[in-house]
Amino acid sequence: MARTPLMAGNWKMNLDHLEAAALVQRLYWELQDANFDYSKVEVVVLPPFTDLRSTQTVTDADSMHIKYGAQDVSTHPDGAYTGEISARMLAKLGCSYVVVGHSERRQYHGETDQEVGQKALAAFGGEMVPIICVGEPLPVRKSGEHVAYTLAQLDGVFAELSGELARDAVVAYEPVWAIGTGEVATADDAEEVCAAIRVRLGELFGGDVSQRVRVLYGGSVKASNVAGIMAQPNVDGALVGGASLDAAEFARICRFHDHVA
Numbered sequence: 001m002a003r004t005p006l007m008a009g010n011w012k013m014n015l016d017h018l019e020a021a022a023l024v025q026r027l028y029w030e031l032q033d034a035n036f037d038y039s040k041v042e043v044v045v046l047p048p049f050t051d052l053r054s055t056q057t058v059t060d061a062d063s064m065h066i067k068y069g070a071q072d073v074s075t076h077p078d079g080a081y082t083g084e085i086s087a088r089m090l091a092k093l094g095c096s097y098v099v100v101g102h103s104e105r106r107q108y109h110g111e112t113d114q115e116v117g118q119k120a121l122a123a124f125g126g127e128m129v130p131i132i133c134v135g136e137p138l139p140v141r142k143s144g145e146h147v148a149y150t151l152a153q154l155d156g157v158f159a160e161l162s163g164e165l166a167r168d169a170v171v172a173y174e175p176v177w178a179i180g181t182g183e184v185a186t187a188d189d190a191e192e193v194c195a196a197i198r199v200r201l202g203e204l205f206g207g208d209v210s211q212r213v214r215v216l217y218g219g220s221v222k223a224s225n226v227a228g229i230m231a232q233p234n235v236d237g238a239l240v241g242g243a244s245l246d247a248a249e250f251a252r253i254c255r256f257h258d259h260v261a
């Protein structure tokens, strides 16, 4: 089955709502200038919560094909959870995607696989697609246990989801040692774990689900290395941090088809 590649820009805690509007507009122009074909590559930006309304306004005004989503969601539908944001609130702002279980949330906020699974469930409840992040820290990579570690995270998260839901999820493999470090995993490293993720999804939910779910790679992706990563059979896209804050660079990443691997 052909899986449409997905290029998602995770802005993390950068840009206020005015800067966000400007960046989305610039990205749109960059892609427009290049006659970008959105039917071949899905383009998504993931701004901070406070930028979502401006992002919605700008994308709606010009009927852009750029989609957007949030970087986190509460497991709770509503209630006394100060500081949290529910799936319904995000859906109302037109979000298509929600990142769940990013390593920075796991590391600084102690999120467990079970909680990440519940967040994925909450995203589905709001008819949004969760981008479920998994990936090993450096000591695990050095010990050679990176596949087992990442698959254990995957098992823990997907234990919360039925096959009916799992088939529409997106998984992002982000080795922690490659995030924001400039240390990009080789295309073979990315393929090794992304392929193992697909095999495990097949074991859990069957071949239909595993062939359908998009598996992204994330960690120091740039225009200069994206083509080699995207040439791998089990890599269906990229979750891009730093490089997504530069409209021209992110547009070049989205146009990976134009590069020679």
Ligand code: 13P
Pocket: 010, 102, 174, 178, 179, 180, 181, 182, 218, 219, 220, 221, 239, 240, 241, 242, 243
């Ligand atoms: P960088 O692309 O800045 O390494 O960040 C990757 C990431 O964490 C995306 O979610």
